Amino acid sequence: MPETIAEIIADVDAMVARLEAYRKELEARPVAHSYIEAVSTDEEDPENGFRLPNRPTLLRHAPRPPASGTAFPILGSGLAEPETLSAPPLFSPQPDWLAHVLTVTGPEAVLGRFRAEAAGTGRLLWGPDVTAPEDLSRIFPVQGARTAALINEIVQSQKLLVAREAGSGSVPFDLNALCPMPLDVLSLGPGSPATQAWLWQHWGTSRPLQQVESIDGHSKEDTTHWSVSFWSADWTPWAALQTIATHWPDLIFSVRPLYDV
Incomplete structure (x- = not known):
């Protein structure tokens, strides 16, 4: 892609800020007076040849989807028992790729171990x-x-x-490194319904993450925060992120889906 995720995020936020400022400017402008033809009634003076229009109520802009600019915390919990899917898993030959930013916060030593274990082939x-x-x-x-x-x-x-x-081909954040697919499922291949069901249930997305990059948004001295951007197929990998958060209780995880990108 021509831009990095960090640059895209900055452009989206700047555009939203400019649009919001322009909306407020338009809302504050007075409506220019204009002449309109009057329709006489029995109660009105027939010599009244013009009216000043009433200013219509300006509707506020439709709110953006909450996920567009909100970072959602990922809370770990006890691992749930496997459930039978009520519907076939989502596995499109041409998936929609959604951009995300994941931020991990915690003690320097724990975060360092997490980053080492999170790296993989992708x-x-x-x-x-x-x-x-x-x-x-x-x-x-x-x-x-x-x-x-x-x-x-x-x-x-x-x-x-x-x-x-x-x-x-190492990437800084690999779902399979932190939430590995069992070998017996891997042996079935990507086209197997059992493989697709496992991915949807345990990762929450139908494919490995793409374009995974560390974001240099924190100072070099700050070793307690780490952010990574990635694209996931069809949906945010909630299932994998919750499992990861459960295995790393000393860390705080939050993910920001970017549906506007």
């Missing part, structure tokens, strides 16, 4: 975990020395690939 590695020899052993029906050597070669190659991917 992607889901679909299929069986080929870095685990026991998972691969179930795939090969014939066991023997050659099979063991092949499994070991695949495992080492995949570990190097995962390490290289993590180093080149």
